[in-house]
Amino acid sequence: MIRVVVTGAAGRMGREVVKAVSRTPGMQLVGAVDPGHTGQDVGLLAGIGPLGLMVRDDLANVLRETEASVMVDFTTPHAAVANIKTALACGVRPVVGTTGIPQEEIEELKKICREKRLGGLIAPNFALGAVLMMHFAGIAARYFPDVEIIEYHHHQKLDAPSGTALQTAEIIARSRQGGPAEDRTEVEKLDGARGGNLEGVRIHSIRLPGFVAHQEVIFGGLGQTLTIRHDSTSRESFMPGVIMAIKKVLELEELVYGLDKLIFG
Template identity: 35%
Template structure:
């Protein structure tokens, strides 16, 4: 029996690519779609495909009237937490591809998922190469104490930093060594130019650029005595890199209970 998918954000940049990939898959079935701007339209036609016979709902609650196994969410930062709690309350496992959630939001989702005995896999970036950036950066942080993250995105991206940068900084803070740079609270001048601070253990400085010509890029910059290491991921203009990782997550989200963050949690 195919894995039944409810897709929130079905008319978005990644959402349309996911509709096409699910429709072409032998082991996946799109049974529900959510998009407020396209409510009532056929999910296939709204994605530029032939008719699929799945009507787009205006809310996730409406879409969940159709039985499904997993919800994939690619909506907006302001909506994804409520969607996650709704999906778990309705007995669905969940894949979150939307960025912008805080550490506190993830902690609450984890608690609810454990109570519901459902799995949730969230990633700031489901690209395989972005996942490798994270893996290599975490390894480097064990040896080089000074690291900062630079996040690049288009002028219209609403959240800052990106989910990729936020997730990377929070994970680096757990494994890095104490920095040798002067603490921000000891600086003079305009302290805000040092960026934002993320991470619970040994916080990491994050700098976000928002301007035309960028799609999505993320750098982890490591500095040591007389040498420097830069690890960088650049996304292109297509949503294709995110599709395979998202569907891999959907297929494997039933292998655990609670919240896991990052595609590498199920890659191995």
């Protein structure tokens, strides 16, 4: 039985994780942490009825008292880093979907995991289709070096570009055989009109009500375009990846970045 604690349990993603873990054979939800909802039944918050498990705000005590195996974190970048360090100090493996964690923080966390020989995962996207989209984009980039990314998220997402868009651009940059077409002299009549630029890959971020998480990668070539697109229309789309990560992280002895590392090795 894998014993799971969820941090950010009252958030949109946290509630989905609570439901998914509670319904998965071989897993037991043993703790829920969210400072803004202490004392509330996490099952009622998640809309699945009372579980008799109250939300708390003292993560370290929850991890130790419950003898947790895995902590799942969907919070904010600052809180996530602190939560990961707390989990590792308690010998608990982190599975993290919080985006926007600075690279220098990730490197420090990797070092701690190596020293403790504890596995962990930080993933910008847990949707299996999104992971495949990034993988296919890496293949296409070998043949179509000219590419732009457009990512669409709900208006409450704090970071831009998304972690998925950044990881996609990094994959494309590594896969290219030769660079993109030489940039023309451009005049931006509005600053940022051409989007951000990561290693020659333009990224455009859209934030509007009605979206969940969507991304298209558009490749251009002579007389043709190729578009690879993924749409998450519900946060349920992330749960198979979260459940996979909870199971596989127990086999790791280091912190890895990206769900693709678990799928493709």
